[in-house]
Amino acid sequence: MKIRPIVPALGLGLALWLGPAAADEPVRTPAPRPEEMMLAYALLEAAGTPNTMEQTLQHSLNAQLQSAPELLPFRSAFESYLRRTISYEAQKEELAKAYLELYTPDEMRELIRFYQTPIGRRKAAADAKIAVSLAEVTRRKMAEQLPQFQQELQKLQQLRQPAQTPVGPRLPSPAQP
Numbered sequence: 542m543k544i545r546p547i548v549p550a551l552g553l554g555l556a557l558w559l560g561p562a563a564a565d566e567p568v569r570t571p572a573p574r575p576e577e578m579m580l581a582y583a584l585l586e587a588a589g590t591p592n593t594m595e596q597t598l599q600h601s602l603n604a605q606l607q608s609a610p611e612l613l614p615f616r617s618a619f620e621s622y623l624r625r626t627i628s629y630e631a632q633k634e635e636l637a638k639a640y641l642e643l644y645t646p647d648e649m650r651e652l653i654r655f656y657q658t659p660i661g662r663r664k665a666a667a668d669a670k671i672a673v674s675l676a677e678v679t680r681r682k683m684a685e686q687l688p689q690f691q692q693e694l695q696k697l698q699q700l701r702q703p704a705q706t707p708v709g710p711r712l713p714s715p716a717q718p
Contacts, residue, residue: 573637573638573641577641577646578634578637578638578641580646580649580650580653581636581637581638581640581641581649582633582637583649583653584640584644584649584652584653584656585629585633585636585637585640587652587653587656587657587661587665588652588656588665588668589656589665589666589668589669590629590636591629592665592666592669593665593668593669593672594627594628594629594632594672595628595629596669596670596672596673597627597669597672597673597676598623598624598627598628600673600676600677601623601627601676602616602619602620602623604676604677604680605619606619
C-alpha cells in the first residue's frame with residue numbers, strides 16, 4: 542500500500558496560502574502575551590482559517606482515498622492522522638505565533654475589521670476554495686512531473702555509482718614491454 546504525495550502538496554499549498562516566511566533563520570522572540578495570542582486567534586477566525594483548513598483537510602482526505610481505494614478501510618486512521626497534523630486545531634498556536642511575527646497588534650485589529658466587511662467575508666469564504674484549488678493543482682502538477690523526476694533521480698543514481706573496476710591483476714597492454 543502506497544500513499545501518494547498529497548500531504549506534502551497540501552503542506553506546500555498551505556505554506557503558499559499563508560505567505561512567505563519572514564526570514565530564513567528562526568527569529569528568537571519572547572513568548573507572546575496571552576492578549577496577543579487572543580488577538581491572533583481572533584484574526585485567524587475572522588480570516589476564515591478554520592473553515593479553509595477543514596475544507597482543505599477534507600479535500601485531501603477524499604482525493605487520497607479516490608486515488609488509492611485500497612486505503613478506504615483505513616479512512617478513520619488516515620483522517621485521524623490528518624487531524625493531528627494539518628488541522629486548524631493542530632496548527633492553531635503556531636499559526637497565531639506566525640501572525641504575531643508578521644503583524645503588529647494594530648495591523649491585526651485592522652485586518653479583523655477588514656474581514657468583518659462584506660468584501661472581507663467574501664475573501665475569507667473564497668480563501669477556502671482557493672486553498673482547495675491550489676492543493677488540487679499542486680497534486681496534479683506533481684503527478685504530471687513525477688515520471689520525469691523519477692528518470693532524473695535514476696540518472697543521478699547511475700552517475701553516483703562507482704565505476705566498475707576490473708578484478709584481478711592489471712595486465713600490461715601489448716605495446717608495453
